Amino acid sequence: MIMNEQPILQTIDVTKIYSSGTATELHVLNEVNIQIQKGEAVCLLGASGAGKSTLLQILGTLDRPTVGDVLFAGQSLLQMNDEQLAQFRNEKMGFVFQFHHLIHEFTAIENVMLPCLLAGESRSESYEKAQYWLNHLGLAERTSHYPNQLSGGELQRAAIARSLIRNPQILLADEPTGNLDSENSKKIQNLFFELHKQLGLTLIVVTHDLEFSKMFSKIYQVKDGHLTSN
Numbered sequence: 001m002i003m004n005e006q007p008i009l010q011t012i013d014v015t016k017i018y019s020s021g022t023a024t025e026l027h028v029l030n031e032v033n034i035q036i037q038k039g040e041a042v043c044l045l046g047a048s049g050a051g052k053s054t055l056l057q058i059l060g061t062l063d064r065p066t067v068g069d070v071l072f073a074g075q076s077l078l079q080m081n082d083e084q085l086a087q088f089r090n091e092k093m094g095f096v097f098q099f100h101h102l103i104h105e106f107t108a109i110e111n112v113m114l115p116c117l118l119a120g121e122s123r124s125e126s127y128e129k130a131q132y133w134l135n136h137l138g139l140a141e142r143t144s145h146y147p148n149q150l151s152g153g154e155l156q157r158a159a160i161a162r163s164l165i166r167n168p169q170i171l172l173a174d175e176p177t178g179n180l181d182s183e184n185s186k187k188i189q190n191l192f193f194e195l196h197k198q199l200g201l202t203l204i205v206v207t208h209d210l211e212f213s214k215m216f217s218k219i220y221q222v223k224d225g226h227l228t229s230n
């Protein structure tokens with residue numbers, strides 16, 4: 001295989017089965033093979049319960065498949081232990097969720113600094129980087145606000161700042177605009193694509209928004225445990 005054709009991220013026959021104590025097993029994903037190239041913008045669509053979040057979490061190594069493997073630049077990720085995986089995620093991946101997942105006891109800037117502090121960077125360096133990203137995303141005046149003092153769009157921008165502070169190669173987002181009004185939703189959608197272009201970020205985004213999905217170079221439908229692309 002030619003090196004530069006190696007997908008940045010791919011699943012190999014990923015199957016996810018949930019068994020919740022009852023006799024019936026739930027086969028959410030069935031031998032899913034997805035290949036994501038560096039710099040691609042990929043969207044995952046599908047009905048509620050289809051397995052989009054499950055697949056995103058497996059791609060982001062937040063969850064492990066029942067069977068199968070996940071490769072980053074050709075290297076298996078599932079052989080790493082949880083500590084190694086946490087370090088890998090902190091370095092290579094950024095996450096944005098529907099409900100931002102900011103820590104309520106921390107200010108905006110403290111939330112954004114956190115991935116740097118966890119990686120062992122100094123407080124002053126972390127603070128400087130967080131300030132840069134908050135400025136860049138239009139939150140310069142909101143750095144000392146607590147999450148409950150921010151609007152929905154501002155919360156999502158702070159969460160995006162946090163996801164970018166370690167210069168990830170891949171940004172994974174699970175319905176990042178699902179909780180916003182249409183104006184803020186549009187702003188966040190445009191922001192994702194500005195960052196995609198500016199930073200060459202690989203985007204993997206779950207959404208229910210068909211208009212948003214049209215901005216992506218590749219759209220996958222998750223249905224009955226399988227992926228189809230169009």
Ligand SMILES: Nc1ncnc2c1ncn2[C@@H]1O[C@H](COP(=O)(O)OP(=O)(O)OP(=O)(O)O)[C@@H](O)[C@H]1O
Pocket residue numbers: 018019020026028046047048049050051052053054055
């Ligand atoms: N930890 C779990 N244990 C058992 N079943 C689970 C678990 N997590 C998810 N499921 C089930 O797996 C299926 C897929 O869930 P998933 O969250 O991936 O769906 P989704 O496509 O993201 O849906 P939505 O659009 O509503 O967010 C659902 O039927 C869900 O009930």
Ligand SMILES: [Mg+2]
Pocket residue numbers: 052053054174
């Ligand atoms: Mg979901």
